[in-house]
Amino acid sequence: MGNSQGRVAVLLHIVGFGKGGIESALMQWLRIFDRSRFDVTLSVMFSSPAFEQHFRARVPADVKVEVLADRAWLTRLEARRYAGRLGKFGRVCRDVFNTAAVHPYVRKRLATLARQHDVLIDFDMSLRRWVRSFDIASVAVSHFSFNARFGHRPRKVRRLSHQLRDYDRVIALNQQMADEAPILFGNELPRPFLLPNAIDVDAIRARANEPAAPRSPVAAPYIVSVARLDELQKDHRTLLHAYARLLQDKPIVEHLVLVGDGAFRQELEACAASLGIAERTHFVGHVDNPHALIAGASLFILSSRNEGQPMGLLEALAHGKPVVSTDCPTGPRDILDHGRAGILLPVGDIQTMADAMGRILSNAQLREEMSAKALARAQHYGIEASKERLALCVGNVLKARHHPKAALALEAVST
Template sequence: MRQTAPRTSVLFHVVDFNDGGIESSLIQWLRILDRSRFEITLSVMFASPPFISRFRALIPQDVKVEILVDRPWLNHFQSRRYARKLSKLGRVGRDVFNTLAVRPYVRKRIASLAKHHDVIVDFDMSLRRWASQFNVAWLGVNHFSFDARLGNRPRKARRLAQQYARYDAVVALNQHMADEANAMFGDGLRRLVVLPNAIDIDAINASASAPDASTAPVAAPYIVSVARLDEIQKDHRTLLHAYAKMVSSNAVAEHLVIVGNGAFRQELEGVAAQLGIAQRVHFVGHQDNPHALIAHARALVLSSRYEGMPMVLLEALAHGKPIVATDCPTGPREILDDGRAGILVPIGEPDVMADALMRVVADAGLRDAMTANALARAQHYGIEQSNRRFAECVADILAARHAHRSVKAPA
């Protein structure tokens, strides 16, 4: 009788859930992994308000969820942080408390969970101090450009290099990011793996017609941007100037819908007013389900100065949207297949962005071709290919650990 191979038990870990791309990409992995191969647990250090109100319901029912800091007294400072009631002195107290009380407690919880798992996927690398411990394979996932985050901080880069070297493998989301890691860390990492974010294409398309999907704030056709209002990274100023140029130079029917919240919202609304486009630019804030807004847009635009591997571009591919994105480090060029699945424009150049957007909205034939290319490119990040890549990665690090143990074992 043929025996079924035992499943590999995988523990995904993240500190908490907010409203960023890391959380979205983690939910996608929890959904798409092949259950005939993998048994999955999720550990979350703190149960944040977004986790309780939104993300908990998105986690598949067969994924066991462990909240590591599960004692009310251990959550005192973190709860005040979520409520935005933590003063400067309180932040100092939190750091001391976390070092003396929270961190040892979490370490015990992780050590206990490790006994029942083959692999820990440290999805935000928040457990890097303990990577290589507990007799389990460790996979650390980096979501950002190494150069953008560490290029001007050599001391921090050296410290992190020592911690990253403890992982059985460090994951880069694309080849550009892997090239940065090789240049920065050299041979210091045990293994460097390129493992892109994954998407469930059918689920993404279905979410566009779900009851909770956001609807457009305007009846006119529109261009959509979905990004946190963080000008250090996302650069909506360039987008607003590009859109103003489109409006002033052409008869443009399309409005601009900006999805996202952040500290720069009031400033950006002021920029739109100064440029005379405030009536055509719609700031709709964060949307739990923006997929209908993406699906019905004329095009999606990303204006970032740097990225990791932006989930919004993957989701736009799944919807077959024409895309205009800055050619920033590290994600857009690879996601858009060197410009074959979207238009790449230079960082911080509104005139070039305006010309690209104008080409898209004015040329229906171009949009049709871009839609076909986007849908084809989305398959590269779909369930089948993502499972293959993840299974190969896990098999490689487990085989390497087995070989290492065999070499160390006495004859």
């Protein structure tokens, strides 16, 4: 059992850091624990260039960081993977080596850490095969639609259903995600606890004013999309076609700025050229701090086929941006309050997307009204509201185990 000078000792785990929304969400989670009641440790299986160069400096100073694979001989193959120097045979070798050497070493270290903490939050469900052996109150966080990821894989669903029973509770980031769980897994699991990602509205707005924050590559007004260039999920093709249709239908001045990188970049650039919009479409690549780009946009657009709880959409609300988003599973519908804080439209519908963008861009009063609604909705995901939801979740998990620190966690929740 943890010993943190009377506070609840929380061990929050992730396998590693890339440059996606999950990592950005984790940074916010680390901030919303009430430090008078919670003592937080972050454990990471592997370090990475993204963690060392971007995220480590953003970890709050009072959060202890444990990199579990902390020997050079354990990380050599993983380092080659991060450098893009691991071929097909190398990937096979890495998988075998991780199973034979890295995982036993990391599992032993995690078992030691578990004995020093009161609750484990598995932020990416990477510990689902091990968590039973740690004998600690445990919570799994799902960041994606259960149905989109596993609905077409019945054997995976059965295996995952058994693994999720080893956790005390599963967290879903939005209501749609929570509603999917009993449909996919039946009543074998407790209904997921609803715990949206958090945003620090003031900090987000302040980051837009940082001197080093990248600005727009174009002097003209612009529409912005912030998403990985992954057509299996993000569907930028529909956005490009909708933007081309918009230019045909209305005399708008806005350019299109795409923030993000990925394997589909060349294909999407070629698509923009074939549509005749290349000169007005700007691919700026991955940006560590996209907030100035969001803050300066006329509107924010999300074109995804499926989501978890997109951080870009939450950050757009914090900046008071008019938002157009596909009503994809899962996330946008809850974030935009069923269309009251932004425009929702069908997935893959080019004309409807073009019409929605055109309606906003041609109506200044509508933009002002949508901006006010966005700012109001952002408060639902703010630090104070999120702090109480997180304390309630941890407190209830400990209470179900009759843990002596359950009452301390629940004291953080308003009555």
